[in-house]
Amino acid sequence: xxxxxxxxxxxxxxxxxxxxxxxxxxxxxxxxxxxxxxxxxxxxxxxxxxxxxxxxxxxxxxxxxxxxxxxxxxxxxxxxxxxxxxxxxxxxxxxxxxxxxxxxxxxxxxxxxxxxxxxxxxxxxxxxxxxxxxxxxxxxxxxxxxxxxxxxxxxxxxxxxxxx
Ligand code: HEC
Numbered sequence: 001x002x003x004x005x006x007x008x009x010x011x012x013x014x015x016x017x018x019x020x021x022x023x024x025x026x027x028x029x030x031x032x033x034x035x036x037x038x039x040x041x042x043x044x045x046x047x048x049x050x051x052x053x054x055x056x057x058x059x060x061x062x063x064x065x066x067x068x069x070x071x072x073x074x075x076x077x078x079x080x081x082x083x084x085x086x087x088x089x090x091x092x093x094x095x096x097x098x099x100x101x102x103x104x105x106x107x108x109x110x111x112x113x114x115x116x117x118x119x120x121x122x123x124x125x126x127x128x129x130x131x132x133x134x135x136x137x138x139x140x141x142x143x144x145x146x147x148x149x150x151x152x153x154x155x156x157x158x159x160x161x162x163x164x
Contacts, residue, residue: 040129041113045095049162051160051162052114052116052160053161053162053164054112054113054117054161054163056109056112056163060108061164062107063107064105064163065093067101067104067105069100070096071101073093074097075093075126075147075150075154076103077093077094077096078093078131078143078147079119079144079147080093081093081135082140082143082144085140087135087136089130090143091132091135091136094128094131094132095126095127096128098125098128098129098132099125102122102123116160117157120153120157120160121157124154127146127150127153130146131143131146131147134146
C-alpha cells in the first residue's frame with residue numbers, strides 16, 4: 001500500500017465515522033425538538049387561550065360536540081333552503097337544533113354549564129324555533145338576516161367557552 005492509498009483509506013474512514021455520528025445524533029435531536037415544540041404549544045394554550053373551560057368528561061365532550069356538529073348541519077340546510085327557495089328544507093333543518101335539541105342535552109352536561117353559558121345557549125335554540133315558524137311566511141332576505149343573528153350566538157359562545 002503506498003502513502004496515497006493509505007491517505008485515501010484514512011479519509012474514507014474519517015468521513016464514514018463522522019457521518020455515523022451525525023446520524024446517531026439525529027433521532028435524539030429530533031425528539032428533543034418535538035418535545036420542546038409541544039411544551040411551547042401547551043404554554044401558549046395556557047397563556048393565550050382565555051376561554052372558560054366547561055370541564056366535560058370525554059363522554060360528555062363527545063355528546064356535546066356531536067350536538068354542535070348537528071347545529072352546523074342545521075345552518076348548512078337553512079342556508080341552502082334560503083338559496084333554493086325551499087321552505088320545507090329550512091323548517092326541517094332548523095327544527096333539529098331547536099327545542100328538541102335543548103331537551104335532548106344530557107342532564108350531566110346541563111348540570112355543568114354555567115348560567116352565562118345557558119344565557120347564550122337557550123336563546124339560540126329558541127331562535128331556531130323562531131326560524132321554523134317564520135320560514136312559513138317571511139321572505140328569504142329576512143330569513144337570511146335571522147340566520148345571521150343566530151350565528152352571532154355561535155360566535156359569542158365560541159369566543160367564551162371551550163370543552164377541554
Ligand atoms: C352556548 C354555547 C355555544 C353555542 C350557542 C354554540 N356553540 Fe358550538 N361549540 C361550543 C363549544 C364550547 C365548543 C367547543 C369549542 C372548543 O373546545 O374549542 C363548540 C364547538 C363547535 C363545533 C366543533 C365540533 C367538533 O366536533 O369539534 C362546531 C362545528 C360548532 N360548535 C358549531 C356551532 C354552530 C353552527 C352554532 C350556532 C348555530 C354553535 N356551535 C353554537 C359552544 C357553543
